[in-house]
Amino acid sequence: METIAAGQGFPLHTRKDGETVTRTSAWTAPGCHNGCGIKIHTDDQGNVTKIEGDEATPFNQGRLCARCFAVPDALAADDRLLYPLKRAREDRGKDKFERITWDEAYDLIEATFNDIKEKYGAESVIFQQGTGRDITPYITRLSWSFGSPNFGGVGQSGDSCYLPRIAGMVGTLGGFWLADYSQQFVDRFDNPEWRAPGVIFNVGVNLLVSNSDGVMGYWMVECLKRGSKLINVDPKITWLSSRADLVLRPRPGTDGALAMGMINYLIENDLYDKDFVDKWCYGFEQLAERAKEYPLSKVAAITWLAEDDIVRATRMIVEDGPAALQWGLAADSSNAEAVPAAHAMQTVFQITGNVDVPGGMIMPTDILPGGYAGGWGRELISQEQLAKKIGIKKYPMYAFATPYTESEEVLKVLESGEPYELHACWNQTMNPISCMAPEPERVLRAFQKLDFFVDVTPYMTPTTMALADVVLPVCLFPERNGVALTTGSQRAAAMVKVTEPRGESKSDQQINLELGKRFNPKGWPWDTVEEMFTEMIKPTGYTFEELCEVSPVLPAFQYRKYEKGLLRPDGQPGFNTSTGRIELWCGMFQSIGQDPLPYYEEVRPGPLATPDLYEKYPLILTTGVRRWTTFHSEHRNMPRMRAIVKEPLAQMNPADAEKYGVKDNDIVELYNNNGKAHMRLRVTPEIMEGNIQTDHAWWFPEGDPEDLYGVMDVNVNNLCEYDCGKHGFGTNIKAQLCAVRKYEE
Amino acid sequence: MKALLIDARWCYGCHGCELACQTEHGMKVGENGIVVTQIGVWPYEDKGGAEKWQHSYLPVPTDQCDACAARTSEGELPTCVKHCFANCLRFGEVEELAKGLTDAKQCLYVIEK
Numbered sequence: 001m002e003t004i005a006a007g008q009g010f011p012l013h014t015r016k017d018g019e020t021v022t023r024t025s026a027w028t029a030p031g032c033h034n035g036c037g038i039k040i041h042t043d044d045q046g047n048v049t050k051i052e053g054d055e056a057t058p059f060n061q062g063r064l065c066a067r068c069f070a071v072p073d074a075l076a077a078d079d080r081l082l083y084p085l086k087r088a089r090e091d092r093g094k095d096k097f098e099r100i101t102w103d104e105a106y107d108l109i110e111a112t113f114n115d116i117k118e119k120y121g122a123e124s125v126i127f128q129q130g131t132g133r134d135i136t137p138y139i140t141r142l143s144w145s146f147g148s149p150n151f152g153g154v155g156q157s158g159d160s161c162y163l164p165r166i167a168g169m170v171g172t173l174g175g176f177w178l179a180d181y182s183q184q185f186v187d188r189f190d191n192p193e194w195r196a197p198g199v200i201f202n203v204g205v206n207l208l209v210s211n212s213d214g215v216m217g218y219w220m221v222e223c224l225k226r227g228s229k230l231i232n233v234d235p236k237i238t239w240l241s242s243r244a245d246l247v248l249r250p251r252p253g254t255d256g257a258l259a260m261g262m263i264n265y266l267i268e269n270d271l272y273d274k275d276f277v278d279k280w281c282y283g284f285e286q287l288a289e290r291a292k293e294y295p296l297s298k299v300a301a302i303t304w305l306a307e308d309d310i311v312r313a314t315r316m317i318v319e320d321g322p323a324a325l326q327w328g329l330a331a332d333s334s335n336a337e338a339v340p341a342a343h344a345m346q347t348v349f350q351i352t353g354n355v356d357v358p359g360g361m362i363m364p365t366d367i368l369p370g371g372y373a374g375g376w377g378r379e380l381i382s383q384e385q386l387a388k389k390i391g392i393k394k395y396p397m398y399a400f401a402t403p404y405t406e407s408e409e410v411l412k413v414l415e416s417g418e419p420y421e422l423h424a425c426w427n428q429t430m431n432p433i434s435c436m437a438p439e440p441e442r443v444l445r446a447f448q449k450l451d452f453f454v455d456v457t458p459y460m461t462p463t464t465m466a467l468a469d470v471v472l473p474v475c476l477f478p479e480r481n482g483v484a485l486t487t488g489s490q491r492a493a494a495m496v497k498v499t500e501p502r503g504e505s506k507s508d509q510q511i512n513l514e515l516g517k518r519f520n521p522k523g524w525p526w527d528t529v530e531e532m533f534t535e536m537i538k539p540t541g542y543t544f545e546e547l548c549e550v551s552p553v554l555p556a557f558q559y560r561k562y563e564k565g566l567l568r569p570d571g572q573p574g575f576n577t578s579t580g581r582i583e584l585w586c587g588m589f590q591s592i593g594q595d596p597l598p599y600y601e602e603v604r605p606g607p608l609a610t611p612d613l614y615e616k617y618p619l620i621l622t623t624g625v626r627r628w629t630t631f632h633s634e635h636r637n638m639p640r641m642r643a644i645v646k647e648p649l650a651q652m653n654p655a656d657a658e659k660y661g662v663k664d665n666d667i668v669e670l671y672n673n674n675g676k677a678h679m680r681l682r683v684t685p686e687i688m689e690g691n692i693q694t695d696h697a698w699w700f701p702e703g704d705p706e707d708l709y710g711v712m713d714v715n716v717n718n719l720c721e722y723d724c725g726k727h728g729f730g731t732n733i734k735a736q737l738c739a740v741r742k743y744e745e
Numbered sequence: 746m747k748a749l750l751i752d753a754r755w756c757y758g759c760h761g762c763e764l765a766c767q768t769e770h771g772m773k774v775g776e777n778g779i780v781v782t783q784i785g786v787w788p789y790e791d792k793g794g795a796e797k798w799q800h801s802y803l804p805v806p807t808d809q810c811d812a813c814a815a816r817t818s819e820g821e822l823p824t825c826v827k828h829c830f831a832n833c834l835r836f837g838e839v840e841e842l843a844k845g846l847t848d849a850k851q852c853l854y855v856i857e858k
């Protein structure tokens with residue numbers, strides 16, 4: 001693989017004011033999955049004194065967000081877990097842990113897991129992880145080398161965070177794409193081959209505070225400064241809406257219908273790129289036929305948008321191109337039928353020819369085959385064991401499109417013991433009880449059935465307190481070596497240990513390697529984690545130690561790879577699909593009994609799908625509003641972050657507040673047929689009438705451990721329900737129904 | 746006179762400057778050398794009758810801002826300027842910065858005489 005070392009010539013260590021400054025990158029824990037380049041200052045006792053942005057990293061160009069500045073506090077926090085712990089199974093939920101040694105912990109886990117494997121089969125142990133950690137390669141390897149096909153994350157319905165589009169694109173595009181912000185180039189916005197998108201279609205994301213695709217929000221702002229037009233598609237008025245050339249405020253969950261209407265308008269009015277479609281797309285006639293089902297009047301009625309605005313957006317994509325699609329996670333998580341919605345959205349940008357062109361959509365080259373979420377070490381598990389993976393009969397895409405299991409299917413197996421019983425869980429850096437599991441009380445009850453639950457975590461969480469029989473303490477990123485193989489346009493960045501782990505905490509990777517060796521020594525042939533990292537980054541040609549010196553390393557990039565034979569293993573021009581073309585009519589979907597064409601299905605529950613429920617619960621509930629200072633359920637224990645956002649918020653429009661008799665700053669209860677939660681209300685015109693939006697993942701580390709830190713009081717997931725759609729990928733957690741009233745204690 | 750040029754067109758309120766400042770100077774939680782203020786959010790009609798939204802931010806230095814004298818004496822940028830994602834802060838001599846005032850919503854804040 002041809003690569004470019006962005007950090008060449010920037011020394012790994014420098015000295016300043018009697019301290020050592022180390023160039024490294026930041027990736028969990030704590031924090032997000034962006035892997036920004038940073039410089040960590042340490043004094044001669046090894047204390048971390050300061051964190052700054054690293055100018056040599058093109059990804060963030062020396063800039064840095066609030067959360068990284070709190071990392072020194074995170075390292076020193078009083079509530080760090082410093083030693084392995086165990087607790088009697090009957091004491092789950094009680095603060096009755098006792099300290100044990102690592103040897104005792106490993107012995108106990110090894111003996112218990114192996115005993116369960118012998119009695120019930122390796123598949124009865126599930127391995128799960130939280131989102132955004134850099135552990136997917138190691139934990140998939142741990143699961144597979146143990147012999148369990150059941151790697152996943154019992155939490156979000158249908159892998160709904162991002163994976164619906166990824167899994168779908170395997171069939172339609174034969175790969176992955178994302179908007180072109182110059183992130184693939186070391187010289188970024190100055191690169192002569194790059195140009196800013198003519199127009200950005202930003203749908204379902206407040207990109208500045210949240211992201212998918214490994215994209216930094218400021219890149220979009222840099223494009224606006226360089227003249228990109230912006231179509232902001234969001235029910236909420238965000239800062240981006242205020243700077244946009246066109247604002248669309250659709251009903252939550254209807255983005256797929258909007259895209260179908262745009263496809264129809266493009267075809268009916270001959271606005272699509274005929275040359276590109278003729279040469280590179282498959283199934284256009286069938287698509288055109290399907291699109292006829294979505295005339296403007298129908299789409300306007302579904303989406304609550306004006307016909308003129310849909311036309312204007314569609315024309316802007318053609319007339320102001322190249323056009324880039326920035327699709328947020330709401331695209332995957334506001335309608336259970338997320339795969340056909342994602343299919344529709346990408347189609348708009350495919351039939352307009354915005355494929356692997358400057359300022360359009362790019363198809364980056366992966367360093368780790370299959371990408372960061374693809375898993376590592378699949379050869380270690382037998383086909384016989386893989387065939388036992390939960391959910392693949394019902395949802396065949398789970399057999400090949402993702403290493404994960406489907407969450408609710410795992411939950412059902414836990415509850416029913418069919419087709420086999422589950423007995424143990426390895427839960428690594430994941431806090432589903434407060435973070436992303438719909439029906440959290442149900443999840444909690446199901447997990448209580450397990451004989452044995454191991455939690456690997458840097459801090460005590462509600463999930464740890466509720467369920468863990470053994471707790472393994474994880475160190476934070478400045479205390480370990482690692483490799484940030486980031487999402488989106490992949491790069492390899494070294495994470496360099498600058499200080500000793502506190503107490504006896506160890507890195508996720510160290511724990512996985514040490515335990516992996518006990519389960520399956522042949523699957524873990526390395527003496528050190530650094531040797532393991534070197535093996536993993538082999539495609540770059542660098543050892544881990546070499547990577548530290550020149551990090552980050554970016555794969556060389558070319559536009560229009562489909563013309564040059566750079567996308568297919570056989571070296572032929574075209575895309576890596578069975579037809580070699582972009583499959584507007586998708587053979588893969590057809591082969592698994594799904595509709596091969598994109599479509600919109602009414603979001604459920606919802607005003608049109610469940611009118612009776614809508615009458616009782618007249619607000620559309622959108623969960624998961626992102627804050628500057630938190631990443632999912634993290635950072636609640638960091639005072640500098642809590643000073644900015646101290647508690648969860650619900651937000652609604654003034655007209656709705658008046659209608660339902662609640663006021664700004666009230667504590668309100670949100671409730672529906674599934675459950676309830678209460679939190680502070682903010683009344684603001686930013687929110688569309690008929691919609692209520694809330695934060696997610698809140699808990700109170702300062703609260704009572706045996707009340708699970710108050711998590712169930714404020715957990716908006718109490719109102720959400722599992723529904724992963726026909727493909728098994730998707731959820732409605734951003735478009736539920738609820739009512740609101742003033743909270744009475 | 747040392748000043749900050751603040752370009753309020755592009756500040757999107759991420760609080761990064763606040764935390765950069767607070768931790769650079771070892772300030773307590775609740776103290777800061779720069780504070781991001783929010784203006785809005787409300788809708789209004791522009792002259793053509795189109796709906797617009799007032800939604801902007803303005804970072805404002807506080808009495809505790811010394812423009813990172815220790816950093817700038819070594820040729821580095823003030824930490825808020827260096828770390829600003831929106832790249833909407835500039836530091837320098839007021840006369841020099843004034844030449845960069847070319848657009849609406851830009852302002853100069855004199856830090857010290």
